[in-house]
Amino acid sequence: MAANTAQHMGNLPSGMGICTTIPDIFYIPELVFGGVTWALVASNLVQPANPLGWVMFVSIFCFVMTFLWMIIFACGGHRNSSSWATADFAYHGIAAFFYLSSSVSLAFVTITISLSPFISSSAVLRIYRIDIAAVVFSFLSTLLYFLHTIFSAMRWKSF
Template sequence: MAATTAQPMASLPSGLGICTTAPDIFYLPELVFGGLVWILVASTHVFTPNPMGWVMFVSIFCFVLTFLWLIIFACGAHKSSYGWAAADFAYHFLAVIFYLSAGVILAYITFLSKTIQSYRNYQIDISAVVFAFATTLLYFIHAILSAIRWKNF
C-alpha cells in the first residue's frame, strides 16, 4: 500500500492577504518605484532624437497594469484559478523584459546627453536610471516567486 503525500494546493491571495504573501507583497513597491521612474523621466527636457517614448510607455504601461493587477487580486476576482497564477507569472516576466530594455535605453541616453544638458537634469536622469533598475529587480523577484507559486499550484 502506497502512502499518500498530498500537498495542499496553492491558492492565490485576495483582500488584505496580498499584503502578506511572498510574491504579492511586491505590488506596492513596484507601483512606487515605477511611478518614480515615470515622474522623473517626465520632469526632464526631452531632446528630439531621444527614444524616451519607450521608457515612458513602459513606465506608464506597467504602472497601470500593476495597479489593475493589484485591484483584481485585492477583490478576489481571480477565484484562485490556475490560469491566473500563470498569467501573474507571464505579466511579471513581460514587465521584467520591458523594464530592463527601458533601463538600458535610459542609461545609454543619460550617458550620451551628459554634456548637453544641465547638471540638474542630469541628476534627475541618473535618479530615473537607478529607479528603473530597482523596479526591474522588483519585477524580477516577483516573477520568480510567481513562477514558483505557479509550479506548485
C-alpha cells in the first residue's frame, strides 16, 4: 500500500517540480496573464458595471486561487494525490469556464465601445485600446486555463 501511494505521489510534483512538469508549468503564465487582465480592466472606466464587474471578479478570484493552489503544490501540501488531482482538474475546469464567460463579456463591451460615435475622442479611444488589450489577455488566460484543465484531466485519468 505504501509503495502504491508513493507511486501516485510521483504524479503530483511538489517544490520546484511544479515549474518543470505539465500541467503545473502553466501556473506562472496563468498568474501573469490573469494579473495583466485584472490590471487593464481595473485601470479603465468600469462601465457598464455588470459585465466588467464579472470580469474583475473572475480575474481577481482566479489570480488569488491559482496563487494559493500553486503555493499548496509547491509546499507539498497535497498528501492524498488522487483527490488533489481531481480537485486540480475541477478547479482549472471551473476557472476556464469562468474566464471564457468573462472574456466574451469583455469582448462584447469592447465591440460596443467601437460602435460609439465618440470613438474619435482621445478619452474614448484610450479606453477602447485598453479594452482591446484586456480582451487579448483575457482570452490568453482562458486558453492557459483550458490547457491546464486538459492536462490535469489526463493526469487525473492516469490514477
